[in-house]
Amino acid sequence: MVPSVAVLLLWMIVPLVMTVWFSFQRYNLLDPSVGGFAGFDNYAYLVTDPDFWVSLRNTMVLLASVLVITVGLGTLLAVLFDQDFPGRGIARVLAISPFFVMPTVAALIWKNLMMHPIYGVFGAIAHGFGFEPIDWFAEYPMASVILIVSWEWLPFALLILLTAVQSLDHEQREAARMDSAGVVAQFFFITLPHLSRAISVVIMIETIFLLTVFAEIFVTTSGGPGNATTNLAFLIYARALLQFDVGGASAGGVVAILLANVVAFFLVRSIARRLEV
Template identity: 50%
Template sequence: MASTTTTHSAAEAAAQREKARRAPAKWLLAPAVIFLLIWMIVPLGMTLYYSFRNYNLMMPSMNGWAGIGNYDYLWTDPTFWSALGVTLLIVVVCLAVTVGFGMAFALLFHRNFVGRGVARTLAVAPFFVMPVVTGLIWKNMLFHPAYGLLAWLSRAVGLEPIDWLAQFPLTSIVIMISWEWTPFAMLVLLTGLQSLPEDQLEAVRLDGANKWHEFRHIVIPHLGQVLYVVVMLESIFFLTSFAEIYTTTSGGPGTATTNLPYYIFQGTFAQYDIGVSSAAAVAAVILANFFAIFLIRFVAGNLNAGENR
């Protein structure tokens, strides 16, 4: 009995010492945590507040309480629903393209071949180009119908050049964003591949597994958490895509490439309607959270199903 009491007392003393040791760390982290909370909560709180007010910078005398009037306006605004659809389309298609090509490039650069270092550097380069520069490069050097590279190639083979930004605006935006973000997916997936134990691959090869079985049952489960990180981070950035649209199509033709960030930008800096723009921003935050929850469950469900197989 005495030994049990002594052991219990020793455990309590060790726990108290550990708690005392961690106490200074909490105080040191407190300023950074408080700063981040203020940095996030204050803008979100102001956005939520203005979303319930009639607040137009061009008509300050009309500033007043609107209730859910701004949200009612969004509900009946076809441009808002079009922007919502464009946003979701950009996210889904760009995710499929970047993850697919990123995986292909990661598998390629995981192998040894002559010039792999140079090829890897060239493949990574687009990720370090700023979004505004990406838009200008594709608009003036590649997509331009008169002196762009694609127009020159079309004329070289006897075809009529295509005005990509006018005829296929949304496809052009998807191409630009995918070109910019495929290297990110490749880098993260390549890092995951380099941590793959070779003994597992050797074991399944000895058992007679082909390349597809090796990829499906060994590589994909091993890259589960890595794929989750890639999908989540890219989804956040795709939901907030703006610079590529601003520098190339300006949301057009019409509203063909107007996504939620550009819709909010137009409402704020073209119409000066802070109330409706704030309501749209709140809707964008809600959309991002719903999309993240759905994505987490979808990815987690597929990974668990793969592991169970």
């Protein structure tokens, strides 16, 4: 226990301290002449930057939308795939496949093969029905990113929730039927409460990854158009490695850490009650 906790502590503390340190420095990788203590200048610059507030909002919108879509659809699909039908095993394998696809590839497929206004499948379908194809990433950039990320994470939610549904005691359901509960009542009063633990695990794990979505944005929109899909992760990336403004990027990093802590605080507290340790 000691070694791995120590390693993790080091891994946490050293970069954290460095980030905080840099965030108070004037530090540009391209311009060695700039230097010295910056005080809260980096932070002041950050909070007065409209991009920052937009990125904060984008981060939360992305997180909330994907959580709602994946948990909602995931629950319904879990109930569906719990039913016995011919070829269920294969259908399930197909349905969970997107989870194994790396985010960069997922983004590329969707951007080019699916949503491309001219050559994409969506465009072709639109044509077939006589509509004008939509340029998804130009017109609905955030929705497009949400679509891609949801496609990646829906299988994860489905997998865990399906396992949970399958562990539901059949006698419980039979007892509910004896109490003349219909399909809908069974879902709300038996299945859903039974899933609450699994749902909190899905939310926790997904939040961990969704707060830090990067590759999907990097590959598809590069945060654009404008700042429409710039989340905090991408903003800091742009600051640090595109504008080489280490001080500013670090200030963003500190804010990201604070945000993560706020989310973690609420999440861990609600999860901790459900998870027995």
